[in-house]
Amino acid sequence: MQISICLVLIPLIILSTNFVISKAFPVEDLKISDNLGTPWKREVALWIKDNTPPDAKVLTAQMTMANVIRFYSNHEVYTFELSSNPSYVRLDNPALLILNKNVSIIVDDLDPALEKNSIVLEMKKYRAYFNPELVFTAYKNITEDGIDKEIPMVGVYRLR
Numbered sequence: 507m508q509i510s511i512c513l514v515l516i517p518l519i520i521l522s523t524n525f526v527i528s529k530a531f532p533v534e535d536l537k538i539s540d541n542l543g544t545p546w547k548r549e550v551a552l553w554i555k556d557n558t559p560p561d562a563k564v565l566t567a568q569m570t571m572a573n574v575i576r577f578y579s580n581h582e583v584y585t586f587e588l589s590s591n592p593s594y595v596r597l598d599n600p601a602l603l604i605l606n607k608n609v610s611i612i613v614d615d616l617d618p619a620l621e622k623n624s625i626v627l628e629m630k631k632y633r634a635y636f637n638p639e640l641v642f643t644a645y646k647n648i649t650e651d652g653i654d655k656e657i658p659m660v661g662v663y664r665l666r
Contacts, residue, residue: 546644546659547571550613551578553642553662558611565600566613567629571660575613584609586625604636604665612638612663638663 551574554564564583566572572585572594584597603609614633620626642662648655 544659546646547574548578549644550642550660550662551575553644554581554611554613555579557642562611563609564611564613565603565609565629565632567615567623567625569594571613571615581611586628600632601635604632607665610665612636612665614661614663616643616658616661618657633663636665638665 547570550571554562554575555578558579558581560580562581564572564575564579564581565585566575566583567586569585569587569589569591572583572587575581576583584595584600584603586597586600597603604612612629612633614629615623615626640661641664643658644660644662645656646659648657
């Protein structure tokens with residue numbers, strides 16, 4: 507009896523490991539970059555890591571974007587959104603941060619679903635005022651009515 511239980515349990519344990527399950531049911535790694543299915547945030551963070559100096563500081567509107575950028579690029583990130591996380595500096599005057607050249611990159615969320623978000627709108631106001639150079643855009647690819655479309659989701663701007 508014990509041998510038959512072992513013969514059933516051992517293969518069951520082996521087959522239920524994360525390694526076996528992940529090989530049997532592969533999940534595209536990019537889709538889990540921030541647990542929201544937004545791979546463009548990781549794409550932007552990796553672009554920043556590969557194309558900006560290590561001491562470049564980044565300004566973005568939302569905490570979720572800041573977290574992904576900080577994790578994947580190891581850059582210091584400032585965000586408009588208030589956070590109880592003490593590792594983020596509270597921004598009282600983002601314009602002063604830009605004028606003093608404390609940031610060199612602005613990451614702006616271009617997602618059409620966020621066009622009425624007040625924090626994103628405030629970021630767009632600063633971006634329009636300081637007129638940085640667009641250096642990278644991350645797109646979301648969708649198929650609608652059989653037509654492939656690219657929707658710009660995130661823009662990376664370099665301050666001059």
